[in-house]
Amino acid sequence: MKAKHQRLILIVLALIALIGAGLLASYALRNQASYFYLPEQMAENPPEPGQAVRLGGMVEPGSLEKQADGITVTFAVTGRENSRIPVRFAGILPDLFVEGSGVVAEGRLDAGGTFVADNLLAKHDENYVPRELEGMSEHQAAEMAKETTVGLE
Amino acid sequence: MHGFANPKRFLSLAQWLTPLLLASGLIVTAVALFWGVTSVPPDRLMGETVRILFIHVPTAWLGMGGWSAIAISSLVFLVWRHPLAAIAARAAAVPGLVFTIICLATGSIWGRPTWGTWWVWDGRLTSMLVLAFLYLAYIALAQAAEREGVSARIPAIFGLLGAVNIPIINRSVVWWNSLHQPPSITMGKSAIDAVFLQPLLLAVLGFSLIFGGVVLARMRALLADIQAEARLRRRALEAD
Structure with missing residues (x-):
């Protein structure tokens, strides 16, 4: 060799x-x-109440509620499976924080099983869609894209 | 392929290929960025900040591509002992570092309005920062090896070791829950709308051409350095 x-x-x-x-x-x-726990991971293996952790998942559509004091919001975070954890947060919401989108909450579980967040980070997903195409059917979107790109080629 | 391992033949090829790659890369990149900045509609959630994509993604890919080039060249150098391979590895380090830093900076600028933070220690961001430190260490090691006359095998071994980080960066968003989004472009599929994808791919081509041109230019400079050094040494011996 x-x-x-x-x-x-x-x-x-x-x-x-x-x-x-x-x-x-x-x-x-x-x-x-991992940067955060999903709700199902947190439900399976709950951290001590008061221990600082991060919770991440989807903001459940329809769950976002503003409380009477004007700065506190409550919503539920859902994961991949049928699991949800209620979250309470008092402060300024990130611009990209919307129902049905991803979120990472920094905070701790209270004794009642509600996650009390000190800070919220909006999590962007892998999809990049132009604003005017959102909510259109594939066909409509293709037509629209054709119109908006006229003269670019 | 072996023919181009001859430095003389390589130099005659690189002489016209370097300006060609640099000029075409600058033109393609300028067109892609102009397209991306002026003619692309805003994203549904991110709005105008989506335009940073056209710099962030090409520099991220080339930051990783630079280390892949170092690793492959190091392997060729260690196995076949081609001196040109060691020079190619050294030439790829500085552009790789610069692109990695641009990737980190643009990602941070994008993260502030999108996530609400400049920096988090999640898997993707941390492994990319580690890549920047690996580049710094490699550059220092390669320079020290040359100055102290130590074998070029030591930086080559380091180049191969550091390659472990590349699959970790790539898989970090799949293995671990991370704030950074999962890959948008996977084998033959893209979650990026064609409106964004077309200028993005053009920008990737343009940045890659610039990267290739810079590597060739640096290889020529390193070869010229070695030649000048050898000539000076010969003169000094003759003068004695």
């Missing part, structure tokens, strides 16, 4: 071992490295 083939095999084996180690470490870290 030539020396360069030996080097190639050695390096490839070392790389496979290294990537395997990286993957195992990432897998072992999957709970610790």
Whole structure:
């Protein structure tokens, strides 16, 4: 066997071992490295009341309510499965905070199972849709896109 | 392929390819950014801030692409001992670092109005910051190896080690709950409307051409450095 083939095999084996180690470490870290808990993860494994955690998920459509004091809002966060956690927050809502969209709340669970948030972050999803195409059917949107791009080509 | 590993043949090729790549890259990038800034409608939620996409995404891809180039060149250098491969790896480090920093900065500027924060320590943002630090360490190591006359194998091994971070950056938003959105563009599918996707792909092409041009220009400069050094050394010996 030539020396360069030996080097190639050695390096490839070392790389496979290294990537395997990286993957195992990432897998072992999957709970610790997550930025927030989903509602189902929080329901399954509830943190101590008062412990600072982050809760993330969808703002349940129809659940957003403004309280009588004018600055407190309540809403529910839902996850991938049929789970929901009620959230209470007093403060300024981010611009992108809307029902049916993603949110990450920083705060703690109270004794009654309500999540009291100190801070809200809006989470954007992977979809990029121009404003005028929202809520249109595929066909309408295609027609509209054709119209708006006339003269660009 | 082996033919271009000859520095002389490489230089004659790079001499006309460098200005060609740089000029075409600047033109394509200017067209893509002008298109993205003036003719694209606002996003349904993000509004005008969506336009930062046309810089953020190409620089993010090339930041990762730069390290992939370092890793592949390092492998070629370690196995086949081509000196040109070590030079290619060194040449890709600075543009890779610059693009990674642009990606982090534009992402932060986008994050403030969209998420409501400049920075969070989630998986994607943290692993991208680690990539910037890896670039810094690689550049320092490669320079030190050259100055101290240590084997170029040490930065090459570091280049291969650091490649572990690339799949971690790519998968970070899939493995871990993160504030950064999951990938919009996956194998043959895109969650980005065509109105945004077309200028984005053009910007990716333009930035890639600039990246290639800068790497070639830096390779030529590094080769010229080595030649000048060798000539000076020869003169000094003759003078003795």
